Amino acid sequence: MKRILVCLAAFSLIAACKKSADTTPPPDGKSTTDAGDKPAAAPSEPDPPAIAEARQKYIAGQYSQVIESMKPLVDDLKSKQKARASGLGAAWLSLALAEDVIENAKEPADHALAMADQTGDPEVKIAAKLAQGTYKLKTEDFAGAAADFEEAYNLQKDGPNAGLALVMYGNTKINLAFGGEDNAIVNPGELDSAASTFVKAQRLVEKQPGNELIAARALEGQAAVVRYKDKRNTPEACRLIGEATKIYTSKGAGQPLIDAANALQEEASCGPAPAAAP
Structure with a gap:
């Protein structure tokens, strides 16, 4: 089985790709109220605040809290046929479930993709692609995962979730480097x-306040x-993981992220991790 960086799981997105509906007034300046005219589209209903909170909790590695809040909410949104909101919620739910029981992540990932197709909403599509890619990564379809993460990034290259897509893509590229029965580096x-992908992610999110934990994942990558590449280059590995760990502790990262970072520190013989901030 190929190695997967558990610390570099995806966290996905409530990106800013809001649609705007521009209208052109008629030449005579009158409103279009004839019977044959189509009524103006009703303003879209805002997403439940719990979806944005789920994104933040997922990024922080608080996966169980995401599952607890999103499961009932997604069921409710589905019953009310709220396509956009249920798609976003399902994506975050799938991403969190992938860190728990991977088999449980497929249904919400598929629902998110179906809602992305139904709505054409770029935010939902980005989230769905992150969820689909994470499921494929965890089930060792590395080529499929790489394609999904690349598409998620290309949909909004400067968006708030672009850095996350890059981190996931970099994690997948690590897995693609290994192969053979002895799981050696073959590529x-x-x-x-x-x-280079992790560096790109780090530089991107450094310009985006609120995405510091994504920067930490990029450093860890x-x-x-x-x-x-070189197990003798311990000082550089320890410097990078030390920077990541400082961000994790200062930003209140969940235990799964802290444990993964500590494991990498131990593997590189870096010494004890910095104490968590009080």
Whole structure:
């Protein structure tokens, strides 16, 4: 079985890709109220605040809280046929479930994709692609996962979830570097690709306040690549993972993220992790 960086799981998105409906007034300046005219589209209903909260909790590694809040909400949104909101909620639910029991992540990921197709909403499509890619990554369809993460990034390259898509893509490239019965590095170029992708993610989210935990995941990804490429380069790996751990502790990351970072520190013989902020 190929190695998967558990710390670099996806977290996905409530991106800012809001649609705007521009209208052109008639030449005579009169309103279009004839019987044959189509009525103006009703303003879309705002998403439940719990969806934005689920995104933040997922990014923080608080997966059980996402599952607890999103399961009943997604069921309710489905029953009310709220396509956009149920698609976004299902995507975050799937991403959290992928960190728990991967088999349970497929149904909400598929619902998110169906709602993306139904609505054509770019936000929903990005979230759905992250959920689909994470399911494929966890079930070792690495090529399929890479394609989904790349598409999620390309849909909004400067969006708030673009960095997350890049981190997930970099994690997938690490897995693509390994192969064979002894799980050795057979495609070293994929590690170079992963490294440059993590750096790109870090630089992107540094310009986006509120995405510091994504930057930490990017730093952790860089540390992992250094370890795989040259196990003698301990100082650089320890520097990178140390920076990531400081962000995790200062931003209140969940235990799964802290544990994964500590495991990488131990593997690189970096010494004890910094104490959590009081």
